Amino acid sequence: MAKVKLEHLTKIFGKHVKQALEMIDDRAPKTDILDKTGATVGVYDANLEVNEGEIFVIMGLSGSGKSTLIRLLNRLIEPTSGSIYLDGEDISKMDKKQLRDVRRKKMSMVFQNFGLFPQRTVMENTEYGLEVQGMPKAERREKAEIALKNANLWSFRDQYPSQLSGGMQQRVGLARALANNPEILLMDEAFSALDPLIRRDMQDELIELQAKQGQTIIFISHDLNEALRIGDRIAIMKDGAIVQIGTGEDILTNPADDYVRAFTEDIDRSKVLTAENIMVPPLTTNVDNDGPNVALKKMRTEEVSGLVAVDRERHFKGFLSGENALKSRQENVPLSSVLTEMSTVHKDTLLSDIVTMIYDSPAPLAVVDDDNRLVGVLIRGRVLEALADNTDMEGEE
Missing domain, CATH: 3.40.50.300 (P-loop containing nucleotide triphosphate hydrolases)
Structure with a gap:
């Protein structure tokens, strides 16, 4: 509900x-x-x-x-x-x-004009709403103290609003609203x-x-x-x-x-869009199930030179190149033993933070969730497309 x-x-x-x-x-x-x-x-x-x-x-x-x-x-x-x-x-x-x-x-409400009482200290302003409720002084003082400490205002508790900057006054207004939780x-x-x-x-x-x-x-x-x-x-x-x-x-x-x-x-879309918004579906191999022949067949079918490796639960494991898949077959070793590293980013990483990483990386980036499960990959072309100005983006859409 x-x-x-x-x-x-x-x-x-x-x-x-x-x-x-x-x-x-x-x-x-x-x-x-x-x-x-x-x-x-x-x-x-x-x-x-x-x-x-x-x-x-x-x-x-x-x-x-x-x-x-x-x-x-x-x-x-x-x-x-x-x-x-x-x-x-x-x-x-x-x-x-x-x-x-x-x-x-x-419900508590915070207005643009702060609404502080000039004759009351920061502490007295903060506990005002609790006072109106009829809360005993010791209890409301305790709650106001917690609110002021949470807002980093405790050292200003005995000052008056006129002694504070606009930002500090707004912070007191916020602390007062939060005091009664x-x-x-x-x-x-x-x-x-x-x-x-x-x-x-x-x-x-x-x-x-x-x-x-x-x-x-x-x-x-x-x-x-x-x-x-x-x-x-x-x-x-x-x-x-x-x-x-x-x-x-x-x-x-x-x-x-x-x-x-x-x-x-x-x-600025780079400050809002995340990896999850611009990733593409990954081509994967399940190293718990697949052998080298299956992996190589997937590469031939998809016309790619490598696959992102995951386990049965899609936890990210690394990158499997065609060369290493052949090595796995020739040496009769599991795919998990020939994987190479691949850079990862969390799905909530902002595009502005991805740009440097993708330029410095010779390969795509794996996109993972909180449990390190693979949810997608980032390729350089898609990142550049997302960085295009709004007019270009609207034209493409």
Whole structure:
């Protein structure tokens, strides 16, 4: 079951809501709805699922509906229609007390403007949410201490926000949100006001903190580079509607339409595409079963001079050349004894890191998974093709 699930979620601002909803049912464009009813569609029939422990990024241009959508999740904005499920329970049907409990215990939100209290120290700001919950002072102080240490802020605990840089203040805001260990963290363009270097540091910190604590994070951004860097999956919005959901690789390689394609034009694919995206199927020999005659026949059939060697479970073992297969036959020794080394890369290795390796390697690279099982091979021509500019890539596709 998804941690968060939206079904036909819609938000309409203004009058003539019923007429606007009928036009949405008929799939009328947002602009037509505004012209005919005077109502503005903030979110247009949104459907998505966010998995537990996932960093899910929602992005789009200004006015696309992304900030409205995240505020619907904790009902800072009330939905016009549709359902918002948290662990299978519909938040949109909760009363005020139930909703208050969800906001205090299950969801925290980090805003772009930090929202720190200037008269409170870093420690006091961090424990504020726990104080609102009525948690005893000693217990909330202990939890705030853990959050500050996780965020590398412990030495600043007695300072005030005015004594900190923008990046440090944002870090305090993040620590405060994490202090009560929420199951879901909502972040609305939380890093967009920071300068590039601090922003990158905060992205790294978010990834590290999420890995430690395992929260489900829903992150709003207008920056695709940021989305690709931190997101497990990305949803792209336009005119209040979700136009595509997928991994960064999905969106770069298979954009749903021209709007999505426009987002990807200036992206450095070498920083996003991985070995798994550009590998080709391997030609293999199973050294636990095959003898030299079988291996040589495979080479003749495929018109190649060598094969990648694996065992019965497809664990990578090395490279078998035609010359060594002949040696195995002539000397009556098993194929496993005549294998040579072959460089490997993990399937998640970025293309930018593969380039140097493939240029320095006289042979293809074996692509392996976490268990050292062979999943593909990288050849130099395919790597060069993947490095081509976007125009060339689109032409080839």
